Amino acid sequence: MEYSHRYAAYPTQTVAAELERHIDIHRQAYNYTRYEYEHVESDNIGSAYKHHYRLPGWKDEFPVFSEVNSKALQRTVTRFYQNLSNLSEQKQNGNNVGRLKWKSPHDFKSMTFSQSGFELKNTSGRHATLELSKIGDVRIRYHRDIPDEADIKEVTVKKETTDEWFVSLGLETDDEDLPEKPDVDSLDTSNSIGIDLGILNYIHTTDGLSVNWLDLDEEYERLRREQRKLSRKQEGSNNWEKQRVEVAKVKRRIRRKVLDFQQKLTTWLVREYDAVFVEDLDVKPMLEQSHNARNKQDAAWRQFITLLEYKAELYGVHVEQVEPRGTTKECASCGCESEKPLWVREHSCPSCGFECDRDANAALNVLQRGFESLGLGWPESTLVETALPVGTTAVPAKRVVETGSPTLNEAKAVA
Numbered sequence: 001m002e003y004s005h006r007y008a009a010y011p012t013q014t015v016a017a018e019l020e021r022h023i024d025i026h027r028q029a030y031n032y033t034r035y036e037y038e039h040v041e042s043d044n045i046g047s048a049y050k051h052h053y054r055l056p057g058w059k060d061e062f063p064v065f066s067e068v069n070s071k072a073l074q075r076t077v078t079r080f081y082q083n084l085s086n087l088s089e090q091k092q093n094g095n096n097v098g099r100l101k102w103k104s105p106h107d108f109k110s111m112t113f114s115q116s117g118f119e120l121k122n123t124s125g126r127h128a129t130l131e132l133s134k135i136g137d138v139r140i141r142y143h144r145d146i147p148d149e150a151d152i153k154e155v156t157v158k159k160e161t162t163d164e165w166f167v168s169l170g171l172e173t174d175d176e177d178l179p180e181k182p183d184v185d186s187l188d189t190s191n192s193i194g195i196d197l198g199i200l201n202y203i204h205t206t207d208g209l210s211v212n213w214l215d216l217d218e219e220y221e222r223l224r225r226e227q228r229k230l231s232r233k234q235e236g237s238n239n240w241e242k243q244r245v246e247v248a249k250v251k252r253r254i255r256r257k258v259l260d261f262q263q264k265l266t267t268w269l270v271r272e273y274d275a276v277f278v279e280d281l282d283v284k285p286m287l288e289q290s291h292n293a294r295n296k297q298d299a300a301w302r303q304f305i306t307l308l309e310y311k312a313e314l315y316g317v318h319v320e321q322v323e324p325r326g327t328t329k330e331c332a333s334c335g336c337e338s339e340k341p342l343w344v345r346e347h348s349c350p351s352c353g354f355e356c357d358r359d360a361n362a363a364l365n366v367l368q369r370g371f372e373s374l375g376l377g378w379p380e381s382t383l384v385e386t387a388l389p390v391g392t393t394a395v396p397a398k399r400v401v402e403t404g405s406p407t408l409n410e411a412k413a414v415a
């Protein structure tokens with residue numbers, strides 16, 4: 001499986017200048033690939049693989065292309081073709097897309113080393129060193145170890161709009177080195193969990209846990225303030241440029257906080273359970289969420305599920321996305337459907353009389369569908385007794401962020 005780890009990087013001034021110079025050469029290579037693709041007739045054009053054969057000729061003609069790592073140069077040519085194929089995919093999906101654009105220095109902020117040209121060193125402490133061919137050593141904040149069995153396939157160095165540097169390591173772990181998932185037949189409700197992706201709560205689980213939204217009010221207030229300041233400056237001026245960086249920093253801080261929260265929550269889930277079931281967002285009607293600005297901010301549900309799925313592989317846990325339609329309407333006890341406007345917070349079945357929290361009922365349906373999707377039956381009569389927790393425990397997101405788990409410390413019971 002392939003995944004990536006991202007680290008903050010702290011190049012010295014000299015190395016940062018080299019990085020920028022190299023990125024700019026790659027930008028020119030990208031633009032030149034585009035130029036040749038559009039204007040040059042040759043057998044060696046039309047795919048990244050063929051286009052790579054033109055590189056020796058480039059280097060003869062423009063010695064500057066010899067100054068960067070040659071695998072990385074190939075990777076930049078590949079990047080053009082990848083963008084091209086993304087573009088045609090979007091076209092096929094009916095989106096109105098133009099042609100690939102020429103990249104200005106402002107639009108081209110990264111380069112990628114592929115297979116070679118890099119070495120990660122001194123990984124025992126809080127910082128590590130990344131050696132980049134023809135550039136030099138870059139210190140990175142090594143806050144997450146790379147698993148022993150993982151290979152580093154690629155290294156992408158990027159300068160963000162905040163002017164900060166990051167490196168992203170593309171990792172690959174052989175599937176046979178991954179822990180085995182528990183036998184499906186031995187799963188039971190006590191080590192499996194269904195999750196309702198919430199409107200009022202972030203998640204609501206069948207174990208009676210509701211984890212609240214991350215409180216980002218302060219950050220959003222700050223963002224509005226900085227954006228207002230930006231709008232008062234003259235576009236393109238020095239002050240405008242400085243303020244633009246401030247805005248980008250606040251945005252990044254928000255993204256980072258959300259990611260940190262999601263990292264902790266998903267790690268806790270895959271450590272705690274053998275199977276985790278969530279709704280399939282690709283088909284989930286977003287209707288209920290459209291009016292809620294809070295959700296839009298960082299619903300980032302896709303990111304949450306992506307993290308969950310990749311950790312499931314690393315920890316050997318089943319993660320299944322289930323059909324989300326009707327999870328709220330359907331009674332988890334008898335399956336009978338009843339309409340339920342958003343403001344109705346309780347599930348009270350007109351058919352069988354089963355009562356519980358609206359989101360708890362939805363989570364139970366997710367759990368049930370998860371079992372079905374793994375091909376397991378469900379003793380329907382015992383569902384409610386065995387799976388339904390006595391009450392719901394509301395947990396502030398802050399606790400997850402601070403302790404890494406929603407279940408540590410005393411929780412406030414609300415039901």
Ligand SMILES: [Zn+2]
Pocket residue numbers: 331332333334335336349350351352353354
């Ligand atoms: Zn019912």
